[in-house]
Amino acid sequence: MRSGAPSGTTTADGVAAHFRALIHSGDLVVGDRLPPQRALAKSLGVSRQTVFDALAALEQDGYVNTLRGATGGTFVCELRVPAERWLERLRASIGEFEDVLDFRIGVERRVAELAAARRTTDDLAALRASVTELAASTTLSTYRAADAAFHKALSRAAHNELLERAVFDARAALFFPMDLLDYEPTTSQTAREHDAIVRAVERGDGAAAARAVATHLEHTRTKLHSMLDDHTKPKGSR
Structure with a gap:
């Protein structure tokens, strides 16, 4: 913490x-x-x-x-709050999603570039451990812990405290709607995307690492829109 x-x-x-x-x-x-x-x-x-x-x-x-x-x-504890209360907050924050995602993509692309240039042996070990942990996760809680560990390890590998804080803030803002929507993670896909990022960082290929991060976060954008569309459909139309 x-x-x-x-x-x-x-x-x-x-x-x-x-x-x-x-x-x-x-x-x-x-x-x-x-x-x-x-x-x-x-x-x-x-x-x-x-x-x-x-x-x-x-x-x-x-x-x-x-x-x-x-x-x-x-x-x-597990969030157990009346749905309508959370939906009010969700509707109020829909317009912020794109801004947060655009910001995250820009920041984490730069983080990945710097990580490829500055990562240490310990940084790589932390990244690899988080990928293994995520691939083995079986619940939303363990998935989110491993996902957080990966992005934290990646931002730390850039060795820039301001960027590390920016990544944390953006992730906190983006996970808000995911908490509300009974998000079902696609574990295997996320693990593959994280692995691609780590491999690029290991090679010292900043451009490839940045592209891999952008691809990963664009998939996150697609999943968020899919969840939002499904959650805001009129009852009976799902």
């Missing part, structure tokens, strides 16, 4: 938004346990009351579940 307080994370709403982004991006997945409130307050530089209010909001929205007792704590 990311440490430190991003810009704007000073209120309960800001802290809640921070954790939503971590969940939407796949940095936090179902079953993950959040640190104790005291530790969160210290790491984020806010009061315990702010953390308490943020976690209460997240629980109300269906992102986390708090269990009492010695083995208790606050855990990321």
Whole structure:
């Protein structure tokens, strides 16, 4: 989990938004346990009351579940929220999809080019491990964790903190609708696309790595549009 307080994370709403982004991006997945409130307050530089209010909001929205007792704590849970409530948010954000995708493609193409030039042995090992993990995934939660690990490893291999943050922000924004739509990942296709990116990075071929990333994200665009079209059809027409 990311440490430190991003810009704007000073209120309960800001802290809640921070954790939503971590969940939407796949940095936090179902079953993950959040640190104790005291530790969160210290790491984020806010009061315990702010953390308490943020976690209460997240629980109300269906992102986390708090269990009492010695083995208790606050855990990321499966989103189980009335569909109409999420659909309202979905409709309000449809116009942002293309902007986010265009931004992601531009940023991650550059990330791939730099990764091909700057990657270390450890970077390549992390990329390979994420591809293996994704290919073996059997649930949405494990798929998203592996997908997040891949894009995080790729952005880290570029060795540019600003680009790494840009990739995280774009992924968090893009995963928002996917959380709402009961997304069924095409695991084998994604694993092949990730593998093609890694092979280009291993060869030091920045142009090929950039093309492979663009192809991967254009397929993501196609899947998103397909899901949106299906989800917004009038009932009875599916």
